[in-house]
Amino acid sequence: MPAIETSAKKMTVLVDVAKSRKTRFEKKISLFGLIFALPWIVGLLLFHAFPLFMSAYYSLTSYSILESGKFVGFNNYATLFQDKVFWISIYNTLYYTVIFVPLSIVFGVCLALLLNLKIRGQGFYRTLFFIPSLVPPVATTIIWLWLLNPQFGLVNYWLDQIGISGPPWIGSEAWSKPSLILMSLWGTGQAVVIYLAGLQDIPQDYYDAAQVDGANAWQRTKTITLPLLTPVIFFNLIMGTIGALQNFVLPYTLTNGQGTPANSMMFYVMYLYTNGFGYLKMGYASAMAWILFLIVVILTALIFVSQKRWVHYQGKE
Structure with missing residues (x-):
């Protein structure tokens, strides 16, 4: 022992x-x-x-970069809600976001489905559609300024050849935001690459089983591809919404920071930048930044809540 x-x-x-x-x-x-x-x-x-x-x-002071400023409480926020240009910038930003984000998702998914087809030159076509997303935004703006020029632009020239009178595009209050949406859709190649990665992650066994059961191409896309691609769509929806709410470079370059015509291109971040670095009202701009932060948080939270109803993950159904 x-x-x-x-x-x-x-x-x-x-x-x-x-x-x-x-x-x-x-x-x-x-x-x-x-x-x-x-x-x-x-x-x-x-x-x-x-x-x-x-x-x-x-955001609670009258800070102006050149001066330290004094504490003003919530005066900046109260002034913002009485600022007409502030509300115009919110409308322009939400208009762009609500239309561009769904269009970019539909366009990106359709393009990814086409680029996923087993055809000759597949790599070439994928590269071709991805290249526009690599072009710097300022260069993109210059290209589209020429393409959408009402007098000698290539787009209106093509429309004129088929008997259609082209619109004034960015020179018109009614057409300025649709023109910007068109320009932004040109650079969806980065999202397409993510959709392609999602398509590659779907097991081929699902398609083989559906084909044995007699499902055609549309039925396979509807019942297999799109449901299993929803996690990727969800990711791009979140990122696209946040990016659209912060839209700045294209409208700023197009209008030299003026937001013309008639403030139809004055987006939220443009107005924030103008107040902060144009008018040196940094306290006012900081208040705008925090309001934008709250808007982004609320919209992102709503999307996260909604995803329980439409996002399908493999192995969890």
């Missing part, structure tokens, strides 16, 4: 030593991990967290 007790004590001591060594090793690994992550953590705190909290403070 004493020999057994002695052996048990030795085993306990060995286990305790092993645990102690493991704990020291884990602490050392954690320390090294923290050291390697430290540059990112410092960058996050310095360039993201600090400006975030400062913008919240500045």
Whole structure:
């Protein structure tokens, strides 16, 4: 019995030593991990967290970059709700978002389905449709300014050849936002690549089984492809909505920051930028930024709530 007790004590001591060594090793690994992550953590705190909290403070002041400003409470927010251009910018932004995002999803999915067909030159066509998304936004704007020029633009020239009088496009209050939506659809190649990745992730067995049951191409697309592609559509819906609400470069370049004609191209972030860096009303612009943040959070939350009804994940049905 004493020999057994002695052996048990030795085993306990060995286990305790092993645990102690493991704990020291884990602490050392954690320390090294923290050291390697430290540059990112410092960058996050310095360039993201600090400006975030400062913008919240500045939104309650009359800060103008050149002057420190004084505390004004919620006066900036109250003034915003009485600003006509503020409401126009919200309308323009929501108009663009509500129309562009669904169109980009439909266009992107249809294009991805076509590019997923097993045809000769498949890689060439995929590259061809992806290239526009690589073009810098300013260069895209210059190209479309020429294409949609009412007098000598290529689009109106083609329309004239078939007997259709082309619209004034960005020169008209009624056609300016549709023109911008058309330009934005030209750069959906990046979303198409994501849709293609989603299509490749759908198991071929599903199609083979459906084909054995007599399902045609449309039925296979309707009952297999689209339902199993909904997680990817959901992702692009979230990202597309956030991006559309922050639309800035195209309208700013098209109108030189003026939002003309008649403020029909004055988008929310453009007006925010104009107030902050044009009029040096940084407190006012900070208040606009926080309102935009709330709008993005609310819309994103609504999309997340709705996804329970229409997003289908493999293996969860």
